[in-house]
Amino acid sequence: MNARLINWFKFSSPASFYPLAGKLIPVFTLIALILIGVGLYMSFFVAPTDYKQGEGYRIIFVHVPAAWMSMFIYLIMAFWAGLGLVFNTRLSGMMTRALAPTGAIFAFLALWTGAFWGKPMWGTWWVWDARLTSELILLFLYLGYLALQGAIDDTRRADRAGALLVLVGVVNIPIIYYSVQWWNTLHQGASISMDNGSKMGATMLWTMLIMALGFWAYTIAVALSRVRSIILEREADTTWVSELAEVRR
Amino acid sequence: MKARHKRLGFLVAGLVGLGVAATLVFNALDSNLSYFFSPSDVVQNKAPTDHVYRLGGMVQSGSLERGKELTVKFLVTDTAHTVKVAYTGILPDLFAEGQGVIAQGRMGPDGTFIADEVLAKHDENYMPPEVADALDKAHKSTPTGVANK
Numbered sequence: 001m002n003a004r005l006i007n008w009f010k011f012s013s014p015a016s017f018y019p020l021a022g023k024l025i026p027v028f029t030l031i032a033l034i035l036i037g038v039g040l041y042m043s044f045f046v047a048p049t050d051y052k053q054g055e056g057y058r059i060i061f062v063h064v065p066a067a068w069m070s071m072f073i074y075l076i077m078a079f080w081a082g083l084g085l086v087f088n089t090r091l092s093g094m095m096t097r098a099l100a101p102t103g104a105i106f107a108f109l110a111l112w113t114g115a116f117w118g119k120p121m122w123g124t125w126w127v128w129d130a131r132l133t134s135e136l137i138l139l140f141l142y143l144g145y146l147a148l149q150g151a152i153d154d155t156r157r158a159d160r161a162g163a164l165l166v167l168v169g170v171v172n173i174p175i176i177y178y179s180v181q182w183w184n185t186l187h188q189g190a191s192i193s194m195d196n197g198s199k200m201g202a203t204m205l206w207t208m209l210i211m212a213l214g215f216w217a218y219t220i221a222v223a224l225s226r227v228r229s230i231i232l233e234r235e236a237d238t239t240w241v242s243e244l245a246e247v248r249r
Numbered sequence: 250m251k252a253r254h255k256r257l258g259f260l261v262a263g264l265v266g267l268g269v270a271a272t273l274v275f276n277a278l279d280s281n282l283s284y285f286f287s288p289s290d291v292v293q294n295k296a297p298t299d300h301v302y303r304l305g306g307m308v309q310s311g312s313l314e315r316g317k318e319l320t321v322k323f324l325v326t327d328t329a330h331t332v333k334v335a336y337t338g339i340l341p342d343l344f345a346e347g348q349g350v351i352a353q354g355r356m357g358p359d360g361t362f363i364a365d366e367v368l369a370k371h372d373e374n375y376m377p378p379e380v381a382d383a384l385d386k387a388h389k390s391t392p393t394g395v396a397n398k
Binding site for chain 1: 271275282285286370381
Protein backbone atom coordinates (compact mmCIF):
# COMPACT_ATOMS: atom_id res chain seq x y z
CA MET A 1 0.00 0.00 0.00
CA ASN A 2 1.51 3.35 -0.96
CA ALA A 3 1.68 6.43 1.21
CA ARG A 4 -1.08 8.33 -0.56
CA LEU A 5 -3.64 5.59 0.01
CA ILE A 6 -2.80 5.44 3.71
CA ASN A 7 -3.33 9.17 3.94
CA TRP A 8 -6.84 8.79 2.57
CA PHE A 9 -7.60 6.00 4.95
CA LYS A 10 -6.63 8.23 7.84
CA PHE A 11 -9.69 10.39 7.15
CA SER A 12 -11.96 7.38 6.83
CA SER A 13 -11.62 7.07 10.59
CA PRO A 14 -14.39 9.03 12.34
CA ALA A 15 -11.96 10.23 15.03
CA SER A 16 -9.79 12.12 12.52
CA PHE A 17 -12.64 13.15 10.22
CA TYR A 18 -14.69 14.74 12.99
CA PRO A 19 -12.33 17.70 13.63
CA LEU A 20 -11.65 18.15 9.90
CA ALA A 21 -15.40 18.41 9.22
CA GLY A 22 -15.68 20.88 12.08
CA LYS A 23 -13.14 23.15 10.41
CA LEU A 24 -14.75 22.91 6.96
CA ILE A 25 -18.35 23.66 8.00
CA PRO A 26 -17.98 27.42 8.62
CA VAL A 27 -16.05 27.86 5.35
CA PHE A 28 -18.74 26.19 3.25
CA THR A 29 -21.55 27.88 5.16
CA LEU A 30 -20.04 31.27 4.31
CA ILE A 31 -19.54 30.32 0.64
CA ALA A 32 -23.13 29.07 0.47
CA LEU A 33 -24.56 32.24 2.01
CA ILE A 34 -22.61 34.50 -0.35
CA LEU A 35 -23.30 32.51 -3.52
CA ILE A 36 -26.99 31.93 -2.83
CA GLY A 37 -27.40 35.58 -1.81
CA VAL A 38 -25.74 36.84 -4.99
CA GLY A 39 -27.52 34.18 -7.06
CA LEU A 40 -30.97 35.11 -5.75
CA TYR A 41 -30.30 38.81 -6.29
CA MET A 42 -29.26 38.09 -9.88
CA SER A 43 -32.26 35.79 -10.36
CA PHE A 44 -34.70 38.53 -9.47
CA PHE A 45 -33.03 41.77 -10.56
CA VAL A 46 -30.13 41.17 -12.96
CA ALA A 47 -31.16 38.32 -15.26
CA PRO A 48 -33.19 39.62 -18.23
CA THR A 49 -36.82 38.81 -18.94
CA ASP A 50 -37.28 35.79 -21.20
CA TYR A 51 -38.54 36.46 -24.74
CA LYS A 52 -41.26 33.84 -24.49
CA GLN A 53 -42.07 33.13 -20.87
CA GLY A 54 -41.63 36.65 -19.50
CA GLU A 55 -40.86 36.84 -15.78
CA GLY A 56 -42.29 33.42 -14.98
CA TYR A 57 -39.20 31.61 -16.18
CA ARG A 58 -37.18 32.97 -13.22
CA ILE A 59 -38.12 29.92 -11.17
CA ILE A 60 -35.56 28.09 -13.33
CA PHE A 61 -32.79 29.52 -11.12
CA VAL A 62 -34.02 27.39 -8.24
CA HIS A 63 -35.60 24.56 -10.22
CA VAL A 64 -32.64 23.47 -12.35
CA PRO A 65 -29.90 23.70 -9.67
CA ALA A 66 -32.18 21.79 -7.27
CA ALA A 67 -32.79 19.09 -9.88
CA TRP A 68 -29.04 18.87 -10.61
CA MET A 69 -28.25 18.56 -6.91
CA SER A 70 -30.87 15.86 -6.41
CA MET A 71 -29.05 13.79 -9.05
CA PHE A 72 -25.47 14.67 -8.00
CA ILE A 73 -26.14 13.90 -4.35
CA TYR A 74 -27.50 10.51 -5.28
CA LEU A 75 -24.34 9.73 -7.26
CA ILE A 76 -22.17 10.79 -4.32
CA MET A 77 -24.27 8.61 -2.02
CA ALA A 78 -23.76 5.71 -4.43
CA PHE A 79 -20.00 6.38 -4.36
CA TRP A 80 -19.93 6.22 -0.55
CA ALA A 81 -22.25 3.22 -0.54
CA GLY A 82 -19.93 1.33 -2.91
CA LEU A 83 -16.88 2.33 -0.89
CA GLY A 84 -18.55 1.15 2.31
CA LEU A 85 -19.50 -2.21 0.85
CA VAL A 86 -16.03 -2.86 -0.57
CA PHE A 87 -13.73 -1.47 2.15
CA ASN A 88 -16.01 -1.79 5.19
CA THR A 89 -15.06 1.73 6.27
CA ARG A 90 -17.27 3.04 9.05
CA LEU A 91 -17.38 6.60 7.75
CA SER A 92 -18.88 5.61 4.36
CA GLY A 93 -22.22 4.56 5.81
CA MET A 94 -22.34 7.72 7.87
CA MET A 95 -21.68 9.90 4.81
CA THR A 96 -24.39 8.11 2.82
CA ARG A 97 -26.84 8.62 5.65
CA ALA A 98 -25.82 12.26 6.11
CA LEU A 99 -26.38 13.15 2.44
CA ALA A 100 -29.77 11.47 2.01
CA PRO A 101 -32.06 14.07 3.69
CA THR A 102 -30.49 16.90 1.67
CA GLY A 103 -30.92 14.91 -1.54
CA ALA A 104 -34.55 14.26 -0.68
CA ILE A 105 -35.11 17.97 -0.02
CA PHE A 106 -33.62 18.92 -3.39
CA ALA A 107 -35.66 16.27 -5.22
CA PHE A 108 -38.78 17.58 -3.54
CA LEU A 109 -37.80 21.18 -4.32
CA ALA A 110 -37.25 20.31 -7.99
CA LEU A 111 -40.69 18.67 -8.22
CA TRP A 112 -42.41 21.44 -6.30
CA THR A 113 -40.89 24.36 -8.24
CA GLY A 114 -41.52 22.35 -11.40
CA ALA A 115 -45.22 22.13 -10.56
CA PHE A 116 -45.36 25.88 -9.94
CA TRP A 117 -43.63 26.45 -13.25
CA GLY A 118 -45.68 23.91 -15.16
CA LYS A 119 -49.06 25.36 -14.22
CA PRO A 120 -48.63 28.77 -15.91
CA MET A 121 -46.44 27.63 -18.82
CA TRP A 122 -47.64 24.17 -19.80
CA GLY A 123 -51.12 24.50 -18.33
CA THR A 124 -50.79 21.68 -15.81
CA TRP A 125 -49.23 21.04 -12.39
CA TRP A 126 -48.22 17.50 -13.17
CA VAL A 127 -48.02 15.02 -16.03
CA TRP A 128 -46.80 11.44 -16.02
CA ASP A 129 -44.10 11.96 -18.61
CA ALA A 130 -40.74 10.19 -18.41
CA ARG A 131 -38.80 13.13 -16.89
CA LEU A 132 -41.27 13.98 -14.15
CA THR A 133 -42.00 10.37 -13.25
CA SER A 134 -38.33 9.36 -13.00
CA GLU A 135 -37.61 12.39 -10.76
CA LEU A 136 -40.52 11.35 -8.53
CA ILE A 137 -38.99 7.86 -8.32
CA LEU A 138 -35.73 9.50 -7.22
CA LEU A 139 -37.57 11.19 -4.34
CA PHE A 140 -39.04 7.80 -3.39
CA LEU A 141 -35.55 6.24 -3.52
CA TYR A 142 -34.27 8.83 -1.05
CA LEU A 143 -37.25 8.31 1.26
CA GLY A 144 -36.98 4.53 0.87
CA TYR A 145 -33.29 4.63 1.78
CA LEU A 146 -34.00 6.75 4.87
CA ALA A 147 -36.81 4.43 5.94
CA LEU A 148 -34.80 1.24 5.41
CA GLN A 149 -31.68 2.61 7.07
CA GLY A 150 -33.73 3.86 10.01
CA ALA A 151 -35.69 0.63 10.42
CA ILE A 152 -32.65 -1.52 11.28
CA ASP A 153 -31.17 -1.06 14.75
CA ASP A 154 -27.71 -2.51 14.12
CA THR A 155 -25.95 0.37 12.32
CA ARG A 156 -23.57 -1.89 10.36
CA ARG A 157 -26.43 -3.92 8.94
CA ALA A 158 -28.51 -0.78 8.39
CA ASP A 159 -25.67 0.78 6.38
CA ARG A 160 -25.16 -2.34 4.27
CA ALA A 161 -28.87 -2.70 3.48
CA GLY A 162 -29.10 1.02 2.68
CA ALA A 163 -25.98 0.89 0.51
CA LEU A 164 -27.46 -1.93 -1.56
CA LEU A 165 -30.68 0.02 -2.09
CA VAL A 166 -28.72 3.13 -3.12
CA LEU A 167 -26.60 1.16 -5.60
CA VAL A 168 -29.59 -0.55 -7.20
CA GLY A 169 -31.35 2.80 -7.51
CA VAL A 170 -28.39 4.44 -9.25
CA VAL A 171 -29.74 3.05 -12.52
CA ASN A 172 -32.44 5.75 -12.28
CA ILE A 173 -29.97 8.65 -12.61
CA PRO A 174 -29.10 8.24 -16.31
CA ILE A 175 -32.80 7.59 -16.93
CA ILE A 176 -33.69 10.97 -15.43
CA TYR A 177 -30.90 12.73 -17.27
CA TYR A 178 -31.57 11.24 -20.71
CA SER A 179 -35.36 10.85 -20.41
CA VAL A 180 -35.95 14.00 -22.46
CA GLN A 181 -33.75 12.66 -25.27
CA TRP A 182 -34.84 9.05 -25.29
CA TRP A 183 -38.58 9.61 -25.26
CA ASN A 184 -41.10 12.25 -26.25
CA THR A 185 -41.84 14.20 -23.10
CA LEU A 186 -43.76 17.33 -22.19
CA HIS A 187 -40.63 18.47 -20.36
CA GLN A 188 -38.25 20.30 -22.70
CA GLY A 189 -34.71 19.12 -23.39
CA ALA A 190 -31.64 20.19 -21.43
CA SER A 191 -30.69 23.86 -21.79
CA ILE A 192 -27.15 23.05 -20.76
CA SER A 193 -25.54 19.81 -21.80
CA MET A 194 -22.12 18.34 -22.34
CA ASP A 195 -22.62 17.80 -26.08
CA ASN A 196 -24.57 20.94 -27.03
CA GLY A 197 -23.26 23.65 -24.73
CA SER A 198 -25.72 26.26 -23.48
CA LYS A 199 -28.98 27.42 -24.97
CA MET A 200 -29.47 30.30 -22.55
CA GLY A 201 -28.50 33.93 -22.51
CA ALA A 202 -25.09 34.49 -20.86
CA THR A 203 -26.42 36.35 -17.78
CA MET A 204 -29.09 33.70 -17.26
CA LEU A 205 -26.47 30.98 -17.49
CA TRP A 206 -24.16 32.64 -14.95
CA THR A 207 -27.03 33.19 -12.53
CA MET A 208 -27.92 29.53 -12.75
CA LEU A 209 -24.31 28.38 -12.29
CA ILE A 210 -23.85 30.63 -9.24
CA MET A 211 -27.03 29.22 -7.71
CA ALA A 212 -25.82 25.69 -8.46
CA LEU A 213 -22.45 26.34 -6.78
CA GLY A 214 -24.26 27.88 -3.82
CA PHE A 215 -26.39 24.75 -3.51
CA TRP A 216 -23.19 22.67 -3.64
CA ALA A 217 -21.64 24.64 -0.78
CA TYR A 218 -24.89 24.39 1.19
CA THR A 219 -25.00 20.64 0.64
CA ILE A 220 -21.41 20.17 1.79
CA ALA A 221 -21.93 22.31 4.91
CA VAL A 222 -25.18 20.59 5.89
CA ALA A 223 -23.92 17.07 5.15
CA LEU A 224 -20.74 17.64 7.17
CA SER A 225 -22.61 18.96 10.16
CA ARG A 226 -25.04 16.03 9.94
CA VAL A 227 -22.16 13.54 9.69
CA ARG A 228 -20.61 15.06 12.83
CA SER A 229 -23.82 14.38 14.73
CA ILE A 230 -23.91 10.83 13.41
CA ILE A 231 -20.27 10.29 14.44
CA LEU A 232 -20.97 11.51 17.97
CA GLU A 233 -24.07 9.34 18.21
CA ARG A 234 -22.39 6.15 16.98
CA GLU A 235 -19.07 6.62 18.75
CA ALA A 236 -20.58 7.86 22.01
CA ASP A 237 -18.93 5.05 24.01
CA THR A 238 -15.39 5.68 22.77
CA THR A 239 -12.63 7.44 24.68
CA TRP A 240 -11.92 10.03 21.99
CA VAL A 241 -15.50 11.26 22.05
CA SER A 242 -15.58 11.47 25.84
CA GLU A 243 -12.38 13.54 25.71
CA LEU A 244 -13.83 16.12 23.25
CA ALA A 245 -14.08 19.61 24.70
CA GLU A 246 -17.69 20.06 23.52
CA VAL A 247 -18.74 16.73 25.04
CA ARG A 248 -17.02 17.15 28.44
CA ARG A 249 -18.66 20.49 29.05
CA MET B 250 -7.10 -12.13 -4.02
CA LYS B 251 -8.08 -10.15 -0.99
CA ALA B 252 -11.61 -10.13 0.35
CA ARG B 253 -12.05 -6.50 -0.61
CA HIS B 254 -11.07 -7.20 -4.21
CA LYS B 255 -13.67 -9.94 -4.28
CA ARG B 256 -16.32 -7.57 -2.93
CA LEU B 257 -15.33 -4.95 -5.50
CA GLY B 258 -15.69 -7.60 -8.20
CA PHE B 259 -19.16 -8.54 -6.98
CA LEU B 260 -20.14 -4.88 -6.87
CA VAL B 261 -18.95 -4.12 -10.40
CA ALA B 262 -20.52 -7.31 -11.77
CA GLY B 263 -23.78 -6.49 -10.02
CA LEU B 264 -23.89 -2.95 -11.38
CA VAL B 265 -23.06 -4.10 -14.91
CA GLY B 266 -25.79 -6.75 -14.69
CA LEU B 267 -28.26 -4.14 -13.47
CA GLY B 268 -27.29 -1.80 -16.30
CA VAL B 269 -27.76 -4.52 -18.91
CA ALA B 270 -31.13 -5.48 -17.42
CA ALA B 271 -32.29 -1.86 -17.44
CA THR B 272 -31.16 -1.39 -21.05
CA LEU B 273 -33.07 -4.50 -22.13
CA VAL B 274 -36.20 -3.41 -20.29
CA PHE B 275 -36.16 0.06 -21.81
CA ASN B 276 -35.47 -1.30 -25.28
CA ALA B 277 -38.46 -3.58 -24.90
CA LEU B 278 -40.69 -0.76 -23.68
CA ASP B 279 -39.30 1.67 -26.27
CA SER B 280 -42.07 3.92 -27.56
CA ASN B 281 -44.52 2.92 -24.83
CA LEU B 282 -42.70 5.39 -22.59
CA SER B 283 -43.25 8.28 -24.97
CA TYR B 284 -45.64 10.88 -23.74
CA PHE B 285 -47.15 11.71 -27.13
CA PHE B 286 -47.44 10.68 -30.77
CA SER B 287 -46.27 12.95 -33.57
CA PRO B 288 -48.44 13.80 -36.60
CA SER B 289 -46.21 11.48 -38.67
CA ASP B 290 -47.03 8.59 -36.28
CA VAL B 291 -50.73 9.39 -36.72
CA VAL B 292 -50.54 9.54 -40.51
CA GLN B 293 -48.61 6.25 -40.55
CA ASN B 294 -51.30 4.67 -38.32
CA LYS B 295 -48.91 4.13 -35.41
CA ALA B 296 -51.26 5.93 -33.01
CA PRO B 297 -54.25 4.07 -31.50
CA THR B 298 -57.57 4.71 -33.23
CA ASP B 299 -59.88 3.32 -30.56
CA HIS B 300 -58.77 5.10 -27.41
CA VAL B 301 -57.43 8.34 -25.98
CA TYR B 302 -53.84 9.33 -26.73
CA ARG B 303 -51.73 12.48 -26.90
CA LEU B 304 -50.70 14.25 -30.04
CA GLY B 305 -47.65 16.52 -29.94
CA GLY B 306 -46.12 18.93 -32.42
CA MET B 307 -46.20 22.55 -33.45
CA VAL B 308 -49.23 24.71 -34.09
CA GLN B 309 -48.87 25.52 -37.78
CA SER B 310 -48.57 29.24 -38.44
CA GLY B 311 -51.72 30.74 -39.88
CA SER B 312 -53.86 27.69 -39.11
CA LEU B 313 -55.60 28.87 -35.92
CA GLU B 314 -59.37 29.43 -36.34
CA ARG B 315 -61.46 30.66 -33.43
CA GLY B 316 -65.01 29.35 -33.56
CA LYS B 317 -68.05 29.97 -31.35
CA GLU B 318 -67.30 30.65 -27.66
CA LEU B 319 -64.14 28.79 -26.62
CA THR B 320 -63.88 26.45 -29.59
CA VAL B 321 -60.63 26.57 -31.55
CA LYS B 322 -59.37 24.61 -34.53
CA PHE B 323 -55.75 24.40 -35.57
CA LEU B 324 -53.29 22.22 -37.42
CA VAL B 325 -50.56 20.36 -35.52
CA THR B 326 -47.45 19.74 -37.57
CA ASP B 327 -44.05 18.10 -37.21
CA THR B 328 -43.01 19.71 -40.54
CA ALA B 329 -43.51 16.38 -42.35
CA HIS B 330 -47.23 15.82 -41.72
CA THR B 331 -50.13 17.73 -40.20
CA VAL B 332 -53.20 16.73 -38.19
CA LYS B 333 -56.30 18.88 -37.67
CA VAL B 334 -57.26 19.42 -34.02
CA ALA B 335 -60.49 20.77 -32.53
CA TYR B 336 -60.67 21.88 -28.89
CA THR B 337 -63.17 23.62 -26.66
CA GLY B 338 -61.78 25.13 -23.48
CA ILE B 339 -59.19 27.46 -22.02
CA LEU B 340 -55.79 27.43 -23.68
CA PRO B 341 -52.52 27.83 -21.72
CA ASP B 342 -50.82 31.26 -21.95
CA LEU B 343 -47.93 29.99 -24.04
CA PHE B 344 -50.28 28.58 -26.68
CA ALA B 345 -49.64 30.37 -30.00
CA GLU B 346 -49.06 29.70 -33.64
CA GLY B 347 -45.57 28.35 -34.25
CA GLN B 348 -45.38 27.04 -30.65
CA GLY B 349 -45.11 23.50 -29.35
CA VAL B 350 -48.36 21.92 -28.18
CA ILE B 351 -49.56 18.60 -26.75
CA ALA B 352 -53.25 17.72 -27.16
CA GLN B 353 -54.93 14.82 -25.42
CA GLY B 354 -58.02 13.28 -26.99
CA ARG B 355 -59.11 10.83 -29.65
CA MET B 356 -59.35 10.75 -33.41
CA GLY B 357 -62.81 11.66 -34.70
CA PRO B 358 -64.44 9.81 -37.62
CA ASP B 359 -63.73 12.69 -40.02
CA GLY B 360 -59.97 12.68 -39.32
CA THR B 361 -60.12 15.62 -36.91
CA PHE B 362 -58.45 15.02 -33.56
CA ILE B 363 -60.94 15.95 -30.83
CA ALA B 364 -58.90 17.20 -27.87
CA ASP B 365 -60.17 17.45 -24.32
CA GLU B 366 -56.92 18.89 -22.94
CA VAL B 367 -54.33 21.12 -24.58
CA LEU B 368 -50.92 21.74 -22.98
CA ALA B 369 -48.23 24.09 -24.23
CA LYS B 370 -44.76 22.63 -24.77
CA HIS B 371 -41.89 25.08 -24.76
CA ASP B 372 -38.30 24.48 -25.79
CA GLU B 373 -35.04 24.71 -23.88
CA ASN B 374 -34.00 28.13 -25.22
CA TYR B 375 -34.01 31.07 -22.86
CA MET B 376 -32.92 34.54 -23.93
CA PRO B 377 -33.73 38.21 -23.55
CA PRO B 378 -36.34 39.58 -26.04
CA GLU B 379 -33.72 41.71 -27.85
CA VAL B 380 -31.63 38.66 -28.61
CA ALA B 381 -34.71 36.77 -29.79
CA ASP B 382 -35.59 39.67 -32.13
CA ALA B 383 -32.08 39.78 -33.53
CA LEU B 384 -32.08 36.02 -34.09
CA ASP B 385 -35.49 36.25 -35.68
CA LYS B 386 -34.26 38.82 -38.16
CA ALA B 387 -31.13 36.79 -38.89
CA HIS B 388 -32.98 33.67 -39.97
CA LYS B 389 -36.64 34.25 -40.50
CA SER B 390 -37.43 30.77 -41.74
CA THR B 391 -36.18 28.66 -38.79
CA PRO B 392 -39.09 27.25 -36.80
CA THR B 393 -38.89 27.31 -32.98
CA GLY B 394 -40.54 25.19 -30.36
CA VAL B 395 -40.54 21.91 -32.26
CA ALA B 396 -40.74 18.73 -30.21
CA ASN B 397 -37.59 17.39 -28.65
CA LYS B 398 -34.96 17.30 -31.38
